[in-house]
Amino acid sequence: MMISIASGKGGTGKTTVAVNLALSIPERGVQFLDCDVEEPNASIFLKPRIEETVSVSIPVPRIDQEKCDFCGECAKICAYHALAVLPKKVLVFPHLCHGCGGCSLLCPQGAITEQDREIGRVEIGHSNGIEFIQGKLNVGEAMPTPLIRVIKEKARRRGRWTNPASVTVIDAPPGTSCSVIEAIKGSDFCILVTEPTPFGLNDLILAVEVLKKLQVSFGVVINRSSMGDYRVDSYCQENHIPILLRIPFDREIATLYSQGIPIVQEKKEYIEDFRQMMDYIQELLPT
Template identity: 40%
Template sequence: MKIAVLSGKGGTGKTLVSVNLAAAANEVVYIDCDIEEPNGHLFFKPEKIQSEKISIKIPYVDEKLCNGCRKCVDFCKFNALAYIGTKFLVFEEVCHSCGGCVLLCPEKALFERDKVIGEIQKGVSENVTVISGIMNTGEASGIPIIKKLLNDVNKDENHTFIDCPPGSACIVMESIKDVDYCILVAEPTIFGTHNLKMVNDLVKIFNKPYGVVLNKCLEGENPSEKFCIDNGIQILGKIPFDNELGTINSNALISVRESEKYKDLFCILLQTVMKEVQRETVINS
């Protein structure tokens, strides 16, 4: 069972929620798909880490065979190839590694080479298997890393919590397309409501069952809560704006393992999420 945790922007509390839900569960997998800035491992501090480099295929040319016909250039819809004067150019940043140019070349002048774009690290932290994707600085797309992260998860695992990238870009879509349930994390501000609406629209496009966790809650008006009530969205739980929680989190510690109060809060939240997932499973079966 795969559960994705999303937010419309960074700093909302997405990692706080996903890390603590994973820590509150029994024998689970935590996957950090926020490949540009993964930080779940800072909390879990996993041991027995294993690393794997992730590569994509990039075309290169044998200039002795190339006759400059430009058929590959015309074929590439991403403008990743050019032939200027007598020089064949590959713009790696926009290449989608489809391999079409290599297949199409009538002179068999194009070949593929591996380009490392990042790595996956896997380790263990008590009851949690921690898997993190790390994209190299400057790479245009991390989708191959996210595909590898999610494809390697054992289908028989009881629960997998996916810490998604912030926002609603392609890498977020890739992170949620095969999940069973989505948790949206929102702040109690007008800006937070705007970002909640953005990811709310996204999970609806993918027809995913979902609910909302309201983070940093204070006394008084909460625009994100009002948005949920007005739109009939399930509120899974509320996390208070609290100095104790902020201190634990800023010290890169896991609240479930440090505080009985927050262990109780996240265990209750986990039970609520599991009930919702099971209910949706029954409805869709």
């Protein structure tokens, strides 16, 4: 089964929940996908051994200046303005290109072919028996979704997805954009991580909107639950959203986080909490 972990904004403890859940259920055969490709931070905690690196590219146009008659059609149809046609020259701006293939398809002279341009890398490895896959978007690139698609494709090929006993844990990017949706899409369940403050509530409501749109079942983890008010609780109650787990604020946990150490590695009592959360999720899902 596939469980994604998301939040309306960053810094709520999304990676903490994902990592500790993955480490608490070793017997299930866990696959961990870090889909937060702009800021992949799970490897700080899981310290995986990377065994394979895959370059991810998008196809960008290459102009055959011999065949080109400078008609300007490609520049006209390009929705991203990645091409400029001058009276005697065509210029390509690969960083603006989204790789849709429209120009090569529609060039009346057949003067456009495509070549690959790397936008990031997907790394595959292992950590404590967990199969680990993460994507890293190159700095300055604006398209995270193709990278997320490759991460999920690699995971699917490795087969554990189809095994109902195994669990694929997805650390999604924060927010409500397309990349979040690409990461969550296809999940059996989504865990939304929030904190009991007005900020946490505001961002939780945004995340809930996303999940309703995607029609994925979800529950909430309240992080730093001992510091705050009850508005998140009341919201969940009113909207019949299950609260899966509360992680109280604890200076020790904050310190462990700052050092890149998973909670369950030092505070074993939490293993049971995450295992119970997993059982609870399973109960919530239709069989």
